[in-house]
Amino acid sequence: MRIAIASGKGGTGKTTVAVNLYYQLSKYLENQVQLIDCDVEEPNDLLFIPKAEKSNTNKVYSLVPKIDREKCTFCKKCSEWCEFNAISIVKNLKFAEVNKDLCHSCGACSVACNFDAISEYQNPIGTISEYTTTFGSGVIEGRLEIGSSMQTSLIRALKKQTNNPEMLQLLDAPPGTSCPVVETVSGAAYVILVTEPTPFGEYDLMLTVELLNDLKIPFGVIVNKAGLGNHSVYEFLNKNKIELIGEIPFSKEFAVNYSRGALLDQISEEMEIFYQSTAERLLELTGIRKLNN
Amino acid sequence: MKTIITSKGNDLQSVFDPKFGRAGWFCVYDNETRSTHFIENSFKNVNGGAGTKTSEMAAELGAAQVISGDFGPKARTMLEKFKIQMIILEEEGQSVQKIIDKINKD
Incomplete structure (x- = not known):
């Protein structure tokens, strides 16, 4: 089972909540809990876990097409099939190139080409590392390759590699409401949204609530830095009948x-x-409690 | 020699468009025949790759130079590969006709 910790706004306390819950839940579940750092652009869970030791690491690749200019007839079919504008063909210059930063590795161009001019090569997008920790069943971290924009693909690979329905897994999500967040929370049994009682915190919370309602994933809210800002975020929670799991006072x-x-x-x-x-x-x-009792 | 001028509309009185990848129209000016024609930029509202695709369009049109307000990183890389000269015009609000007049004066 997976529980994701997310927030629209950055800096509200996702990591703080994720690391603390990993620690506390380890006690309740006889260590049958893992922490998975899905904030692949800036994974930082491990900074807060003393004596974590790396036990395994592997690279993740995406397949990117390459065009053989000898075989290419510059017909542009692959470029027309590409939904992501990643292929540029200019016949009079005999130019045919793929922009790997725009490519989503869908493979449509390879299917489109009638001249066998497209082959695919492995492009590194990041690493997945497993760590043993003195409590719990370990931390697994995704770390994006510098310069890569394939966050979502890396998170998908991270979730696939760690798939274990027997284990309670806490997924520390990236901030925001874009594709990497959608990928992280998809399939989660529950999402904890961490917010702060400021206009920024409230506005970004509203966006995330909309997203989770669309995805039909149950969620509750933790208000961090309570005592700062104003009461508006509480009014929003009340009005929309959203569960307030608890408050962490500002300190x-x-x-x-x-x-x-x-x-x-x-x-x-x-x-x-x-x-x-x-x-x-x-x-x-x-x-989970009922299951165990 | 062909020069592309990014334009907000499809005639010579239109205002110069300071964006390249997401410009509304391309005015293609040929200084040998002194003729112009306008092509709509079909990539102006795409999610990603506007700069790449409009650069490709410029190369297909056989342009030697492009006049715009700015060029994004992807457009720059592509235009350099195609050896198309990038000319940045900082002064906004001029008509395409006025820019063509300036080219002819030089």
Whole structure:
């Protein structure tokens, strides 16, 4: 079972919540929980987990077409079939090229070509690394190749490689509401949306709520940095009958610990209680608790 | 020699379009015959690859230079490959006719 932690706005506390829940849920589920860092452009979960050790790493590739200019007749059929404007053909210059940053590896051009001029090669898009940790069943991190724009493909590969219905998996999503987020939350049993009580937090939360309603995925909200900003976000939750899982009060001390990477070093009693009750609520919501009892 | 001038409309009185990949129209001016014709940019509203495809269009039209307000990174790369000269015009609001008059004066 998968639970995703997402937010429209960046910097609301996805990583904080994901890492803490991984820690707390490990206690409840006899370590049968994994943390999967799907924020492949800037994976940072591991920064906060002491003594994590890399146990495996593998590269992920996408197939990108290459055009053989000797065989190409410059008929433009492949270019017309390409939905993503990735192929440029100029007959009078004998020019035929694929822009790998625009290519989505759909393979349509290879099918379109009647002259066997297109072959596909492996283009590296990132790595997937597995880490063992002193609690839980490990962290698996996707890390995008610098310069690549194939986030969604890498997240898809990461989900495929880690697929294990027996295990509770926490997916730390990238910020926003675009394709990489849709890919991360698709198939999740539940989504935790982390927001902050500011106009930016509220606006981006609204977008994410719309997305999850479209995808028909159940979700609840954690308000982080409570005490800042205003009450507008709570009114939005009330009006739309969205569950408020809990609130994390704004604390400068907490921010200092975060910036030192010491998220799990000194968990205050207040935080311990908050994450324990959140973990219990999640087990209840997703039906895991009932299954185990 | 053919010069492409990006234009917001399809006649000489139209205002110069400062965008290249997402320009409304291309005015193709031939300085030998002093003739012009306008081609609509079918890529102006695509999700991605506008710069790449409009550069390809410029190459197919046989242009030696393009006059626009700016060129994105993909367009720059392609136009360099096609050896098409990029001319950036910062002054906005002029008509295409006025730009052609300037070319003829030089």
